[in-house]
Amino acid sequence: MNQTTHFSVSKAEVEYFNTQGYVKIKNVFSAEQLSAFEEVLDQIVAQEKEQLPPLEERDTYGKAFIQLGNLWEQEQRIKDFVFSKPLAHIAQQLLEVDSVRMYHDQALYKEADGGITPWHCDQQYWPLESNKTVTAWIPLTEIPIAMGPLEFSAGSQQLLEGRQLEIGDESEEKIGKLLRLTDFEQHVSPYALGEVSFHSGWVFHRAGANTSSMMRKVMTVIYMDGAMKLKQPENKNQERDWHRWCPGAEIGKVIDTPINPILYP
Numbered sequence: 343m344n345q346t347t348h349f350s351v352s353k354a355e356v357e358y359f360n361t362q363g364y365v366k367i368k369n370v371f372s373a374e375q376l377s378a379f380e381e382v383l384d385q386i387v388a389q390e391k392e393q394l395p396p397l398e399e400r401d402t403y404g405k406a407f408i409q410l411g412n413l414w415e416q417e418q419r420i421k422d423f424v425f426s427k428p429l430a431h432i433a434q435q436l437l438e439v440d441s442v443r444m445y446h447d448q449a450l451y452k453e454a455d456g457g458i459t460p461w462h463c464d465q466q467y468w469p470l471e472s473n474k475t476v477t478a479w480i481p482l483t484e485i486p487i488a489m490g491p492l493e494f495s496a497g498s499q500q501l502l503e504g505r506q507l508e509i510g511d512e513s514e515e516k517i518g519k520l521l522r523l524t525d526f527e528q529h530v531s532p533y534a535l536g537e538v539s540f541h542s543g544w545v546f547h548r549a550g551a552n553t554s555s556m557m558r559k560v561m562t563v564i565y566m567d568g569a570m571k572l573k574q575p576e577n578k579n580q581e582r583d584w585h586r587w588c589p590g591a592e593i594g595k596v597i598d599t600p601i602n603p604i605l606y607p
C-alpha cells in the first residue's frame with residue numbers, strides 16, 4: 343500500500359472512535375513535515391497576534407487560542423498539508439463512509455499563559471444533517487500536559503443534554519457539572535510528535551490552560567461525509583457557519599461547493 347496516499351487504521355481503532363467519540367493515532371506526520379508546516383503557519387499566526395488585544399484584556403474564548411480558519415485557501419503550502427491524503431483516509435475509515443469532504447480547517451494556537459478551552463461539543467455550531475463528522479487535531483510539536491492538550495469526555499457523544507451551550511464560562515461550568523454526574527471518563531494525555539487525535543462532532547471536549555512558556559501550536563481539519571446535506575440552521579451559529587464555510591449550499595442538498603472539495607478518495 344502506498345503510504346503517501348493511504349494510512350490504514352485498525353478495526354479496534356474504528357471501534358474505539360465509535361464508542362469513545364475520539365481516538366488518538368501515532369506517527370501520522372513525520373517531524374520533517376511538521377516543522378516545515380510550523381514555519382509557514384507561525385508567520386501567519388504571528389501577523390494575527392499583532393492585531394489582537396493583550397491576553398489579559400480578552401474574554402475566556404479570546405484567551406483560549408488564536409483562531410484562524412480556512413487557511414488552505416490562502417497558501418499552497420498550507421493547502422498541501424491540509425489536503426493530506428493519509429489524514430483524509432483516516433477520517434474516511436473512522437466515519438465508515440465512501441468519501442470525506444472539507445468542512446473547514448482551523449489553526450488553534452494557545453499562547454503561553456493562555457486560558458482554558460471550556461467544555462463544549464462542536465456540532466451545535468454546524469448546519470449538518472448527520473453525525474458523520476470528525477475533526478483531526480494536529481499538534482505541530484509534542485504537547486505535554488502543561489501546554490493544554492485536548493481532553494475528552496469519553497463516550498459523551500451519546501449525551502443530548504448540554505449540547506446547545508456555546509463555548510464559554512457557562513459551558514465550562516454547566517457541562518463540567520453535568521459530566522461529573524455521569525460515568526463517562528475524562529481522558530487527558532500528552533501528544534507525541536506526529537500523533538493526531540480525531541474527535542466526533544458531538545463528543546464533549548475541553549483543554550487546560552497553557553501553563554508552559556511556549557506556544558501550543560495546533561492545526562485542525564474538520565471532515566464531513568462526502569454525502570453530507572445541509573440542514574435548516576437551528577441557531578445563529580449554524581446560520582453563520584452556513585454562509586462562512588459552505589456558502590451557496592442549499593438546504594436539503596449535498597454540500598458540494600468549491601470550498602467543500604472531496605479530500606478522500
Ligand SMILES: O=C(O)CCC(=O)C(=O)O
Pocket residue numbers: 406407450452459464477479492547548549560562
Ligand atoms: O484546541 C483547543 O483548545 C480546542 C479545540 C477544539 O475544541 C476542537 O478542535 O474542536
